[in-house]
Amino acid sequence: MLFLxxxxxxxxTGVTTVLFGFGGGFVVVPLLYRALSAADAHAPGQSAMHIAIATSTAAMILSASLATRKHRLAGNILWPYLWPLGGFIGLGAVMGAGATMLASSDVVRLVFVAYLGVTLLDCLARRGFLARSGAGSPQRLGQAQTVAGGLAIGLVATFLGVGGSVMTVPLLRRRGLSMAQATAMANPLSLPVAVPGTLAYVAMAWYQPVALGSGFLGYIDLAALGLLALGSLAGIHLAAPLAGRIPDRVHARVYLGLLALVMVSMMFK
Structure with a gap:
């Protein structure tokens, strides 16, 4: 049953990565946290959230890479927005992985819930997300937004194992990008989170050994990673024809609805 x-x-994960730029974290983290918490012999309770985040971050490499390719072929990638923002995201990702190892599983879960709540309120209260601002005239990111925003995105995304979508989409949305463009850009901008974050979780688990048993690479659950990757390939193939075709306002509302659903699912142990 768990296999299926x-x-x-x-x-x-594949569907939400292509359509919303989630990179898998918002789907994978709650699932793995519940599954691992219920199997103490397989993953100690105090490590369940760390394993969920590490495995989610590793799965993000495949899903974000394939989704980026799909969006590039569809013409949704705006290359001037990728660099140097992506470099600062990568630097923040290393910091975020280190911060996660210093926090308990319960603390990480509560931060996960709190961050989603703040993001939802911000998107609902401030102008520029539900209704596209400056339609037809996207604005470039300023230096402060690139440096501070990139570091914050990398740190928070890796700390929570959710990719950068929860921060990059609202940021780019308020610069005048459509939801199709903003969610497409979240995929390549998730790679600077996924790659260094995955390496950091592997290295830190070796530096701070935990009794996880066989089948793990650092904090990464290899069996879960393989199954998630297999399903992700199918999801990306199914969702690709819909990329860029969802009405902008509907796209924004569904994005927020999914964030709210994940937040509620993680509120209770």
């Missing part, structure tokens, strides 16, 4: 569940959620 991981494949199903992997498929959902």
């Amino acid at each position: 569940l991981f494949i199903l959620f992997g498929c959902l």
Whole structure:
């Protein structure tokens, strides 16, 4: 049953990565946290959230890479927005992985919930997200937004294992990008989170050994990663024809609805 569940959620990961730039974290982290918490012999309770985040970050490499390719072929990638923002995101990712190792599983879970709540309120209260601002005239990011925003995105995204979508989409949306463009850009901007974050979780688990048993690379659950990757391939293939075709206002509302759903799912242990 768990085997099929991981494949199903992997498929959902692929769909949400292509359409919303989630990179898998918002689907994978709650699923793995619940599954690992219920199997103490396989993953100690105090490590469940760390394993969920590390595995989510590793899965993000494949899903974000494939989704980036799909969006590039569809013409949704705006290359001037990728650099140097991506470099600062990568630097923040290393900091975020270190911060996660210093926090308990419960603390990380509560931060996960709190951050989603703040993001939802911000998107609902401030102008520029639900309704596109400056339609037809996207603005470039300023230096302060690139440096401070990039570091914050990398740190928070790696700390929570969710990719950069929860921060990059609202940021780019308020610079005048459509939801199709903003969510497409979240995929390549998730790679500077996924790659250094994955390496950091592997290295830190070796530096601070935990009794996880066989089948793990650092904090990464290899069996779960394989099943999620298999499902993700199918999900990306299914969602690709819809990329860029969802009405902008509907796209923004569904994005926020999914954030709210994940937040509620993580509020209770």
